[in-house]
Amino acid sequence: MIDFAKFHGLGNDFIVVEQNAEAWTAAKVRAICDRHLGVGADGVLALERLGEDHLRMVVFNQDGSRPQMCGNGVRCAAGYAHSRWNMSDAILVESDAGPRPCEIIPGNAPGLWQVNVAMGPARIGAAGSFKVQGRTFDYVPVDMGNPHAVILEFPGDEIVDRAGTLANAAHPDFAQGVNLEFVEARGDEWHTSVYERGVGRTRACGTGACAVAAAIWNLDLASPDAPVVVALPGGRLTIAQRNGQIWMQGPAQEVFTGMYPNIRSNEDA
Numbered sequence: 723m724i725d726f727a728k729f730h731g732l733g734n735d736f737i738v739v740e741q742n743a744e745a746w747t748a749a750k751v752r753a754i755c756d757r758h759l760g761v762g763a764d765g766v767l768a769l770e771r772l773g774e775d776h777l778r779m780v781v782f783n784q785d786g787s788r789p790q791m792c793g794n795g796v797r798c799a800a801g802y803a804h805s806r807w808n809m810s811d812a813i814l815v816e817s818d819a820g821p822r823p824c825e826i827i828p829g830n831a832p833g834l835w836q837v838n839v840a841m842g843p844a845r846i847g848a849a850g851s852f853k854v855q856g857r858t859f860d861y862v863p864v865d866m867g868n869p870h871a872v873i874l875e876f877p878g879d880e881i882v883d884r885a886g887t888l889a890n891a892a893h894p895d896f897a898q899g900v901n902l903e904f905v906e907a908r909g910d911e912w913h914t915s916v917y918e919r920g921v922g923r924t925r926a927c928g929t930g931a932c933a934v935a936a937a938i939w940n941l942d943l944a945s946p947d948a949p950v951v952v953a954l955p956g957g958r959l960t961i962a963q964r965n966g967q968i969w970m971q972g973p974a975q976e977v978f979t980g981m982y983p984n985i986r987s988n989e990d991a
């Protein structure tokens with residue numbers, strides 16, 4: 723049996739296991755993440771304790787692929803390590819995209835943490851465009867350790883799904899696939915709809931929110947001295963920048979624990 727905990731960050735949900743990532747095949751990830759036949763989640767976080775306040779997080783997307791980073795996942799990993807391993811309020815999470823220092827903000831309710839994470843620098847690429855159903859979308863590529871394309875339009879779920887499918891079907895602009903963020907300003911907030919590589923439309927994406935803020939600052943649409951609030955379907959993330967580093971603040975919540983039979987999936991057979 724596999725002991726797991728179910729966590730989410732603004733509805734972007736994960737099965738958290740204390741295991742080396744090598745224990746997971748793509749087929750096993752797909753089986754446990756299946757929302758009808760498994761536990762159900764957007765992905766798996768395989769965590770390993772490395773030291774006193776130090777751990778490694780490997781992320782798997784729902785489709786079994788292994789992305790470099792996950793912003794909502796890293797907050798969940800910090801919350802898990804704080805509660806299960808009694809780690810302090812300053813936790814270093816190693817990821818495939820490099821180390822991500824996390825600060826647990828004091829005053830949390832049981833099973834609910836506010837976490838501030840140094841998400842590294844954002845790397846902005848040359849703007850491009852692609853067509854969906856005859857409509858052209860201009861995008862700003864942003865690398866947050868994983869690839870994003872930020873689009874300053876808010877076209878509705880059907881187009882978001884079509885664009886995400888197309889961009890992730892060996893599109894020449896997106897050799898490694900891409901996470902798409904569609905954005906519009908509403909008052910002081912940036913409303914964002916995300917299509918995630920390896921998952922589809924999700925309720926929230928932490929690296930996506932960082933990419934949105936980085937693109938907005940790069941286009942001079944907001945002051946770089948003030949935090950940007952990114953409003954996702956699952957809730958809000960606050961993104962700031964200090965010394966060339968993007969900081970993301972938001973919640974991580976534990977939902978339940980369970981045991982999953984360590985079965986071979988049909989795909990393994």
Ligand SMILES: N[C@@H](CCC[C@H](N)C(=O)O)C(=O)O
Binds near residue numbers: 868920929
């Ligand atoms: N939900 C995540 C991003 C997870 C990885 C992404 N799907 C990818 O393939 O790059 C987040 O909160 O950042």
